[in-house]
Amino acid sequence: MSSSTKQPDVITCKAMVAWEAGKELVMEEVQVSPPQPHEIRVKVVCTSLCRTDITAWETQAIFPRIFGHEASGIVESVGKGVTEFVEGDHVLTVFTGECKTCIHCASGKSNMCQVLGLERRGVMHSDQRTRFSVKGEPVYHYCAVSSFSEYTVVHSGCAVKVSPHAPLEKICLLSCGVAAGLGAAWNVADISKGSTVVIFGLGTVGLAVAQGAKLRGASQIIGVETNPEKYEKAKAFGVTEFLNPKDCKEPIQQVIKRLSGGGTDYSFECIGDTGTVATALQSCCDSSVVS
Known part of the structure; x- marks a missing residue:
């Protein structure tokens, strides 16, 4: 043979x-x-x-x-x-x-x-x-x-x-992680130029979302994260502003709505927590996309 x-x-x-x-x-x-x-x-x-x-x-x-x-x-x-x-x-x-x-x-x-x-x-x-x-x-x-x-x-x-x-x-x-985050931003949400974005969780998936949002031309990319050590790295991926829920005296969704002028166009939950999914939805403007 x-x-x-x-x-x-x-x-x-x-x-x-x-x-x-x-x-x-x-x-x-x-x-x-x-x-x-x-x-x-x-x-x-x-x-x-x-x-x-x-x-x-x-x-x-x-x-x-x-x-x-x-x-x-x-x-x-x-x-x-x-x-x-x-x-x-x-x-x-x-x-x-x-x-x-x-x-x-x-x-x-x-x-x-x-x-x-x-x-x-x-x-x-x-x-x-x-x-x-x-x-x-x-x-x-x-x-x-x-x-x-x-x-x-x-x-x-x-x-x-x-x-x-x-x-x-x-x-x-x-x-897995990069493909999931970048794909969510690029293919599923199809982020538009000049839009506003919030990302809950700045791990591999969240950072990939940020990179995708940056590449698509988002004007504001808000990162929500409880670990401040991730902030500097996230800047390189496109995050423009950071929020730590532990530092906020009011619900984080209210802070996001005020910071984005009424709620973001796109919201991404990258933690895998059902409670955070609800918060992500509440952070949006009326015509936004949640992923």
Whole structure:
């Protein structure tokens, strides 16, 4: 059999496995199965930690599990039917995949793919089975990525090819936090030039929103954040004014409305708190957009 048709073998590598909710992750030797049709196996070069990983580790019921979903890596092998990737390609993982044919993918208005939408059951989309195991026992996936492993298997629609010249140690942030924030500003809200914007939370997502708002020409970008250490960095991303709710003697939405001349045109909640969502809505003018 020629090397071009040889089927990839099971790989044994290191991975951080969560055995129970809230319990310390354990470095384990895991077996990673070959990619099945329309899947690729990726050598993970860099992965970052998202707050969503921590929340799921603390609360979700599917264990044992390998977390992580913001990753950059190199394609190690490809399954049958994969045409958009070859061995050696540099990629970013995408936890909300795109089949490119369903009604949502075709609309251009949503990324909630009907085929490769949010995966919460810990198995692959194609056969509802896991590609990880430890001593013969299944270990489950997370967000269709599981990047806290030296190797992982993802559906080909859950990865994006990138330039081999892009620094993998930096661009892993683009696969979730930056894409979410910049996409919310650029694609969802479609921020208009000269508009006013407020952003609740100046983490990775919030800073990406600020950058997107700046690029779209927003005239005022208000950052709401309780950690003053983030202020200087946020200026470089485009934030023009800062508010710390702890320093305000009145509800923060009233301060924002006064500062923006009646409420902002766009409001972004980048914390993930239902109470803050209501505050973000109350900070807007009557014709604004909330994301």
